[in-house]
Amino acid sequence: MNTVTPDTTFTTFTTFTADTTDTADTADTADTTAEHVAITPSILYFGTPVVLLSTENEDGSFNLAPMSSAWALDRTVVLGLGVDGQTAHNLRTRPELVINLPGPGQWQAVERLAPLTGRSPVPPAKQDGFRFERDKFGAAGLRPEASELVRPPRVAECPLQLEARAAAVRPDSTGEFLVVEAQVLGVHADPRIVVPGTQHVDPGVWSPLIYNFRHYHGLGPELGHSFRSRTPR
Numbered sequence: 001m002n003t004v005t006p007d008t009t010f011t012t013f014t015t016f017t018a019d020t021t022d023t024a025d026t027a028d029t030a031d032t033t034a035e036h037v038a039i040t041p042s043i044l045y046f047g048t049p050v051v052l053l054s055t056e057n058e059d060g061s062f063n064l065a066p067m068s069s070a071w072a073l074d075r076t077v078v079l080g081l082g083v084d085g086q087t088a089h090n091l092r093t094r095p096e097l098v099i100n101l102p103g104p105g106q107w108q109a110v111e112r113l114a115p116l117t118g119r120s121p122v123p124p125a126k127q128d129g130f131r132f133e134r135d136k137f138g139a140a141g142l143r144p145e146a147s148e149l150v151r152p153p154r155v156a157e158c159p160l161q162l163e164a165r166a167a168a169v170r171p172d173s174t175g176e177f178l179v180v181e182a183q184v185l186g187v188h189a190d191p192r193i194v195v196p197g198t199q200h201v202d203p204g205v206w207s208p209l210i211y212n213f214r215h216y217h218g219l220g221p222e223l224g225h226s227f228r229s230r231t232p233r
């Protein structure tokens with residue numbers, strides 16, 4: 001059996017293996033000194049949380065779309081959105097949105113939204129397999145819940161909901177995506193993921209749904225915490 005490297009900064013990377021028959025256990029003991037291979041993957045979705053964006057359509061109805069190119073800078077969440085989608089179209093002119101975070105148990109609802117667009121007619125880039133859907137909440141089996149600060153509704157089933165406003169919307173360098181800086185105005189959390197009596201989300205209870213090279217994952221057990229964690233334990 002190969003030994004696990006004592007360098008703990010590297011242990012989380014040991015599940016990389018080209019042999020898909022490996023179990024997680026054997027992958028943990030993989031030879032981390034193996035030479036890398038140069039590859040050309042079709043996508044680089046290396047594992048980021050899924051969010052469901054609710055935005056307002058031109059007729060006052062609401063759209064809901066999954067995305068995963070999202071990350072937080074303090075109270076700003078940066079989003080990467082294809083220019084052809086209804087969500088991008090909406091945010092250019094109606095900047096209010098809700099960034100809803102589903103948990104791992106909601107992956108099938110997310111996947112029900114995956115082949116849908118709120119854009120009609122369906123744009124050429126989405127002709128392969130996408131169809132127009134006006135009622136995305138209904139199609140996903142998710143319940144809209146009125147927001148407090150913005151017009152688009154929250155997704156009731158999502159344990160974390162961030163009401164936000166797009167403060168900056170600009171094209172990326174390729175022209176294929178919009179980079180949106182969304183300022184978070186208010187945060188709603190399921191009380192079960194909040195450390196009682198505090199403002200902290202409990203990382204031991206909350207788990208995002210992770211989009212990992214177009215496969216859905218949850219988090220594994222905690223490995224440790226940052227010196228900056230302020231969560232009581």
Ligand SMILES: Cc1cc2nc3c(=O)[nH]c(=O)nc-3n(C[C@H](O)[C@H](O)[C@H](O)COP(=O)(O)O)c2cc1C
Nearest residue numbers: 065066067068069081082085086087114116117118
């Ligand atoms: C899990 C998941 C993650 C996705 N991530 C993104 C993303 O980060 N950016 C993006 O533009 N599209 C992403 N998509 C694709 C959009 O959901 C898709 O283009 C959809 O048609 C957009 O809906 P809309 O046209 O109603 O806005 C993702 C889809 C899924 C299922």
